[in-house]
Amino acid sequence: MSLVYSEDDRMLADTAEEFLLSKSPVAAQRTLRDSKSALNFDNDVWQQMVELGWTAITFPEKLGGLEFGYKGLGAVFESMGKHLTASPLLSSVVLCGSLLEQLANDSQLEWLNHIISGEKRLALAIDEKARHEPFNFQTEAVDVADGFVLSGKKVMVMDGLSADGWVVSAKHKEGVSLFIVPFSEDVIVKRTNLVDSRNYAELTFNELTLPVNALLGNPGDSIDAINHSLDLGRLCLSSEILGASKALFDMTVEYLKTREQFGVKIGTFQALQHRAANCYVELELAQSCVIAALSNADDTKSDLGLSASLAKCQVSKAADLITREAIQMHGGIGVTDELDIGLYLKRIRVAQMSLGDADFHQARYGELKNKM
Amino acid sequence: MVDLEEFRIQVREWLEDNCPESLRTPTPDGELIWGGKTPNFTFDDQRLWFERMRDKNWFCPTWAKEYGGAGLSSKENSVLESEMRKLKCRPPQINLGIWMLGPVLLKHGTEQQKQQFLKPMARGEVRWCQGFSEPNAGSDLASLRTSAQDMGDHYLVNGSKIWTSYGDKSDFMYALVRTDPAAPKHQGISLLLLDMHSDGVKTAPIHLISGKSSFCEVFFDNVKVPKDNLVGELNGGWQLAKELLQHERSAMSKFGEFQLPTHFDLMSLFNDYMPAPHTPSEQSLFYKAVEADMQEHAYNLTVQRLTQEMQAGINNFGLMSIMKLVHTEQEIIKFELLLDAMGYRALGWEDNNFTEQEQAINRAWLNSFSQAIAGGSSEVQLNIIAKRVLQLPENKGAQT
Numbered sequence: 001m002s003l004v005y006s007e008d009d010r011m012l013a014d015t016a017e018e019f020l021l022s023k024s025p026v027a028a029q030r031t032l033r034d035s036k037s038a039l040n041f042d043n044d045v046w047q048q049m050v051e052l053g054w055t056a057i058t059f060p061e062k063l064g065g066l067e068f069g070y071k072g073l074g075a076v077f078e079s080m081g082k083h084l085t086a087s088p089l090l091s092s093v094v095l096c097g098s099l100l101e102q103l104a105n106d107s108q109l110e111w112l113n114h115i116i117s118g119e120k121r122l123a124l125a126i127d128e129k130a131r132h133e134p135f136n137f138q139t140e141a142v143d144v145a146d147g148f149v150l151s152g153k154k155v156m157v158m159d160g161l162s163a164d165g166w167v168v169s170a171k172h173k174e175g176v177s178l179f180i181v182p183f184s185e186d187v188i189v190k191r192t193n194l195v196d197s198r199n200y201a202e203l204t205f206n207e208l209t210l211p212v213n214a215l216l217g218n219p220g221d222s223i224d225a226i227n228h229s230l231d232l233g234r235l236c237l238s239s240e241i242l243g244a245s246k247a248l249f250d251m252t253v254e255y256l257k258t259r260e261q262f263g264v265k266i267g268t269f270q271a272l273q274h275r276a277a278n279c280y281v282e283l284e285l286a287q288s289c290v291i292a293a294l295s296n297a298d299d300t301k302s303d304l305g306l307s308a309s310l311a312k313c314q315v316s317k318a319a320d321l322i323t324r325e326a327i328q329m330h331g332g333i334g335v336t337d338e339l340d341i342g343l344y345l346k347r348i349r350v351a352q353m354s355l356g357d358a359d360f361h362q363a364r365y366g367e368l369k370n371k372m
Numbered sequence: 373m374v375d376l377e378e379f380r381i382q383v384r385e386w387l388e389d390n391c392p393e394s395l396r397t398p399t400p401d402g403e404l405i406w407g408g409k410t411p412n413f414t415f416d417d418q419r420l421w422f423e424r425m426r427d428k429n430w431f432c433p434t435w436a437k438e439y440g441g442a443g444l445s446s447k448e449n450s451v452l453e454s455e456m457r458k459l460k461c462r463p464p465q466i467n468l469g470i471w472m473l474g475p476v477l478l479k480h481g482t483e484q485q486k487q488q489f490l491k492p493m494a495r496g497e498v499r500w501c502q503g504f505s506e507p508n509a510g511s512d513l514a515s516l517r518t519s520a521q522d523m524g525d526h527y528l529v530n531g532s533k534i535w536t537s538y539g540d541k542s543d544f545m546y547a548l549v550r551t552d553p554a555a556p557k558h559q560g561i562s563l564l565l566l567d568m569h570s571d572g573v574k575t576a577p578i579h580l581i582s583g584k585s586s587f588c589e590v591f592f593d594n595v596k597v598p599k600d601n602l603v604g605e606l607n608g609g610w611q612l613a614k615e616l617l618q619h620e621r622s623a624m625s626k627f628g629e630f631q632l633p634t635h636f637d638l639m640s641l642f643n644d645y646m647p648a649p650h651t652p653s654e655q656s657l658f659y660k661a662v663e664a665d666m667q668e669h670a671y672n673l674t675v676q677r678l679t680q681e682m683q684a685g686i687n688n689f690g691l692m693s694i695m696k697l698v699h700t701e702q703e704i705i706k707f708e709l710l711l712d713a714m715g716y717r718a719l720g721w722e723d724n725n726f727t728e729q730e731q732a733i734n735r736a737w738l739n740s741f742s743q744a745i746a747g748g749s750s751e752v753q754l755n756i757i758a759k760r761v762l763q764l765p766e767n768k769g770a771q772t
Binding site: 257270 | 762
């Protein structure tokens with residue numbers, strides 16, 4: 001298991017950094033928030049990401065991908081975290097793309113082509129509760145002649161607004177199944193505004209009729225695929241949280257070196273030095289878990305669940321610590337909207353609760369470990 | 373130089389012929405052999421293995437032959453080490469002199485010192501101890517006060533050292549002493565080699581909360597030390613001490629290979645002592661254990677990452693500086709959780725109603741506190757991260 005970035009990964013990371021710094025700096029996210037954009041991400045920037053090949057990074061060449069691996073994609077997500085860039089890369093490409101890669105039949109693979117080319121995007125509709133519980137849901141699909149009828153309600157659908165379609169999990173008489181639901185006026189889409197000002201939707205399906213070919217994979221046989229795709233999403237999200245935390249920590253260390261009180265730089269105070277050192281320790285430990293999980297996604301997929309849960313849990317805890325310390329060490333100015341700290345705090349809070357928070361992943365790690 | 377593969381074959385054959393079967397097992401507690409005037413052999417194979425390795429000059433394989441080494445290149449040395457590991461050969465001896473002082477003497481010693489000290493060291497004839505810490509100089513090592521007064525033809529040493537491992541069993545000490553009390557604290561220190569059998573040297577063992585220990589206090593009352601035993605420049609000892617301490621890490625890692633494991637698998641012991649947790653308190657404990665297990669997993673991955681970064685030639689001082697802190701702090705937490713899970717079974721003291729393992733866990737728990745203090749306390753580690761890694765500004769009031 002390789003725990004260092006390769007030369008190629010590093011080049012990709014440098015390109016991402018350069019691109020995002022010029023096209024999507026933190027200031028742009030602030031503007032996006034204040035303009036109350038309908039989409040909540042910048043579609044021009046998104047299309048340029050597509051042109052840079054980011055939507056193709058992980059897919060095999062025969063499906064139109066670059067076969068580059070998750071370590072490279074992780075580096076891109078880390079950079080997006082640093083700049084707080086909003087994009088449908090996670091929702092459409094990592095989550096829905098990887099489900100299609102695992103389960104799609106020939107005609108459904110068209111969706112994957114469109115996702116990679118950026119012409120269309122899908123969003124994953126899985127959560128129904130206040131917390132992430134991917135296999136606790138009521139949405140139901142009933143067999144009818146020539147297809148299915150879908151009923152239920154999904155929440156926290158990332159980038160679910162203005163999507164070209166959704167991948168929806170539902171109970172079916174055979175068990176947990178997945179359906180591709182193309183955009184339709186019959187689906188009730190409600191905007192959800194969250195603290196991080198990104199694109200979230202609540203979807204309601206009222207006896208929606210779907211054709212046979214809406215079913216993704218075999219009925220009742222999607223649990224492993226869902227777990228696998230969620231794990232891929234979790235490790236990309238972990239990379240994003242790591243990047244955001246690093247940026248926030250760097251800002252804080254810089255502030256400790258410049259802010260003066262009592263006639264000295266506040267960074268000379270040992271009470272703050274030790275707390276900053278502890279943040280550094282937690283960041284480095286989390287970094288090891290994230291890169292190990294990315295590496296596992298590329299090499300052996302056998303214990304991806306364990307390593308994805310480890311990464312998401314450790315990085316979420318480190319991020320919580322760093323956001324708290326960043327605000328406290330900045331003092332009064334840390335709670336003003338003028339500084340970017342609040343933007344990081346809000347995004348990190350949402351990201352760490354998405355796809356399972358630290359407690360979810362700690363419990364899951366314990367279960368998976370027990371089975372080993 | 374022979375071809376490496378050929379060398380490997382020669383080494384393997386020699387080890388197979390010469391390492392007694394009885395010594396191809398992990399070293400049990402109490403069977404470590406310490407080189408010195410009277411090595412502590414308990415059975416004859418140990419003596420045989422010691423003498424064969426000694427006569428091969430493989431106690432310090434990379435040293436030059438003129439100083440008692442075998443003149444191996446570092447690649448050849450890696451071959452030797454890996455072949456010894458493969459055959460599970462016990463280390464023939466342990467010797468702080470070779471691992472810590474040796475490299476410093478090779479670099480900074482006079483020719484006479486090298487002849488006088490390195491050769492017997494390389495033959496395992498002298499047991500060395502380290503005299504750094506003092507009762508009033510712990511984390512603030514540079515404030516040490518043991519003095520060496522220039523008496524013309526010798527130094528007169530007065531003062532005391534503490535936390536000297538095996539001070540009572542050693543033949544020589546490499547000691548930091550104050551040679552200029554008027555100079556700023558880092559600039560008045562010298563490195564002196566001191567015969568522990570001299571008149572005026574007294575040792576007293578230290579009992580720890582975990583019971584007997586190898587630590588001693590050492591007292592010096594007008595001890596005469598020849599002037600030739602000064603290493604490097606007069607008042608230049610602090611620099612040498614820093615070099616010495618750099619070797620401590622690699623020396624400690626050698627200890628780690630055959631001493632009591634400090635890593636233990638918390639989840640499997642939890643399973644033994646608290647199978648199928650069902651009460652709310654047991655379940656709460658179980659999740660705390662999972663949390664500790666995940667943190668240890670993160671630490672283990674970080675060890676792997678550090679190794680890979682080093683191999684890739686990436687500067688990783690920052691990562692290196694967190695390792696001791698993280699590991700020792702995690703071990704304390706793990707032991708406390710294990711005690712919680714064991715309940716009363718964890719509390720036995722010199723009572724054979726408790727199993728050996730139960731009592732060993734108890735001692736190891738008590739010992740875990742020492743680990744976060746010895747070799748640079750956790751607070752010193754945090755200072756190092758804050759100043760050298762994060763480069764936070766210095767507090768002018770404190771001298772470090």
